[in-house]
Amino acid sequence: MHDTTDNECTLCPTFRSNLDPRTPDRWPVCEGCRLRLSRLIGELHDLHERLANPEPAEAGRRRYQRLDTQGRAETVWADPLATIGGSGPIPSKPDQPHVSGTPSKSTPANLDHIDLTNEARIPNPTPQARKHPWDQIGNLSVATRLDEVVRDWRDTLWPGHHLPPPTVPELVMWLRAGHTPEYAGNRVDEACTGHPGIADTAAELHQLRGTLRAALGETDxxxxxxxxxxxxxxxxxxxxxxxxxxxxxxxxxxxxxxxxxxxxxxxxxxxxxxxx
Known part of the structure; x- marks a missing residue:
């Protein structure tokens, strides 16, 4: 929970950590942070799309000439697998025995990418994991995190409303500007005014944004x-x-x-x- 006084914006410590919190016209969130939270949710959708659908790697096109068996010149690819992106390194078997403490081999796929782009699921930690949540490794998917926020906002502010399909585009649409004919308002704006945990939600989504940017190799x-x-x-x-x-x-x-x-x-x- 962020430390702010009764007349200061509760989201400024998340979005403007290097500046003093503003006094909001509509307590408890200033107008600037209301817009920032809406933009942040939309940015999560864009970052997720780029992570889930990366641009294909450019295939190598280096070629050279050589003489064939008949002494005639021919042009060949420098890498026989260049047209499909090239071949990767093939590690040889080590000649030393495995000893305790030897680092494990790296995984052939980026687990952060897989974790973050997985489908939504309802977390079901073991009793031991509940006691020690800081010991858990890996990331919950973006869909899972957004689905948790949607369910929390729905149960707190709109208990009679239906939940959207648990996909990132549908969840973002529901959070930002309504999803069904039963609601035509601005959920972010209303949550900023009426949800008691809005500061924690904004901080969690801001952290998720940083995780996605890190997975994409980007900086702010x-x-x-x-x-x-x-x-x-x-x-x-x-x-x-x-x-x-x-x-x-x-x-x-x-x-x-x-x-x-x-x-x-x-x-x-x-x-x-x-x-x-």
Whole structure:
């Protein structure tokens, strides 16, 4: 649980850990963090899709010429398996006896990829595992983690609503903006207002995002800072920043969000005012 006072946003410690928590207009979550949580859930879907459907490796195309048995020149692939991506290294049998403490051979597949992209399942740990959860290894799948959140939100806020199919696209759709004709609102926004565990849920999903990015070999890109531009809402200068790929720029001081068109208009107006 995050340590915040009664008048501070409970999600700022997750999304803005290097800044002081904001005072929300709608307690307990500020407007900026409400939007950040919705974007985070959508990003989990995109990261999962890229992990589950990686781009095929480019096949090697190196060739060289040699003479055949008749003395004629011919062109051959440098790697006989180049057209299917090339051959991997084949380890030879070690000539030393196995002794206790020898590292185990690595697995032929990336277990993190397999774990994270598996289908949803209801965890059923043994009594021993329940007593020592920190000893468990591996990752629950993205579908499993999202299904847990969906079930928690449904039981807490919408007990009469049906659960969506436990696939990542369907679960994300349900969490962000409703899924069936029985609901046409914004579940993220309502959960930020009415769910008592929203801070823990946001922290868990934020951690899951980091796990997915690590599995993809990615790091967080640095945001763009709008230097010299003051926020029209709070009038703080150079506090507006925009992460690569985001549709909105956000003021780090007050949390106000601006679209690309709004930022262009703000820059134009402030540049014109500076010339007068």
């Amino acid at each position: 890109p640095r945001p763009r800072h709008w230097l010299g531009v003051d926020c029209p809402h709070c009038h703080e200068i150079s506090t507006i920043q925009q992460a690569p790929g985001d549709d909105y720029a956000e003021c780090g001081n007050c949390g106000r969000m601006y679209t690309g068109d709004q930022m262009a208009e703000i820059v134009h107006e402030q540049a014109a005012a500076a010339r007068t």
